[in-house]
Amino acid sequence: MVGTPFSVAVRGATLAGIAAGEGLPVVFLHAGVCDKRMWQSQMDEVAEEGWEAIAYDRRGYGESVSEDVAFNHVDDLVAVLAARDIHAAVLVGCSMGGGLAVDFALRYPGRVLGLVLIGTSITGAPAEVSEVEQQLEMAEEDAFERGDLDMLNKVQAHEWLDGPRAANGRVGGAARTLFLDMNGVALRKPELTLEERRADAYQRMDSINTPTLLMVGDQDFNYLIERHDHLSEEMPNAFAVVLEDVAHIPSIERPDLVNPLLLQFLDAISGDADDEDEDE
Structure with missing residues (x-):
């Protein structure tokens, strides 16, 4: 990844991160089947547009290492922000990363400038799956019980990269290679x-x-x-977008869709959008 690597020691772990650019901070929180590399395209563009882009691997992912000690991902995020001397930031989270962003925002509302939540997890939310989706989950469970991590990785690529109702292999090329590598690393972590x-x-x-x-x-x-x-109705200051022909990891599948939306949102947060309107 392009940027400056950093590490943060916290409660029996060393968290590996990367930062690029200067300006107001945007902290990227990865999905549970990925690591910080899922945000490379977004970080590049955010840094180029005058923001500081930061991503790190949570415990159990990527280049981070951890002993089997009691921990909380929110506390780890607090430690990363403290190490970077950041009080408030925009949080961008996908899946479990989104759930972490939400939990942080609930605990520290004054420290969050904005939220971008993609296919987000929410602690305590219902998660009923269809029959087709259940079949994939059964295949996942079978591979896990047999200890076949390569097969488990392939099943999860179908679930999360292709989408549970799509054809296996719908997403190929560099995006699939990256997914299998990121998730393969996570599956083999202690x-x-x-x-x-x-x-x-x-x-x-x-x-x-x-x-x-x-x-x-x-x-x-x-x-x-x-x-x-549901969230688009419940959250009083939310703007919602459905991405067509995209599954759970749009940041690597269709960065051309994600990046403009992200940059427009950041412009609105920073006031740039209002300034541009005044100039027209």
């Missing part, structure tokens, strides 16, 4: 058994007044699309 439970967020989403951009792919799991619709 198990961390002492993660602390975070409080349910699902019933409190209407209390988040932070400007929020919601994105979801129309090829994602049905329950995530339904959750996207």
Whole structure:
């Protein structure tokens, strides 16, 4: 990845990160089947547009290493921000990274300038899957129980990269290669058994007044699309977009769709959009 690597020591772990650019900070939080590399395209453009782009690997992912000790991902995010001397930032999260961004925003509302949530996890949210989706989850469980990590990786690529209702291999090329590498690293990390439970967020989403951009792919799991619709109604300051022919990891599948939306949102956060309107 292009940028300056950094590391943060926190509670039995060393978290590996990368930063690029200067300006107001935008912190990217990766999905549970990826690592910080899923944000390369977005970080490049954000840094070029005058923001500081930061991403890091959570415990159990990428280049980060951790002992099997009690931990909380929100506390780890606090430690990363402190190490970078950041009080407030825009948080961009996909899937589990989005759930982390939400939990941070609920705990520290004054420290979040904006939220971008893509196919987001929400602590305590319902997640009912269709029959087709259940079949993939059964294949995933079978591969896990047999210890076949290569097959598990392939099944999860079908679930999360292609989309559970799409043909296996719908997304190929560099995006698939990157997904399989990122998820393959995570699958082979030592198990961390002492993660602390975070409080349910699902019933409190209407209390988040932070400007929020919601994105979801129309090829994602049905329950995530339904959750996207629910959040667009519950969150008082949210703008929602459905991405066509895209599944759960649009940042690597279709950066050409994600990047303009992200930059427009950041412009609005910074006031650049208002300035441009005055000039016209």
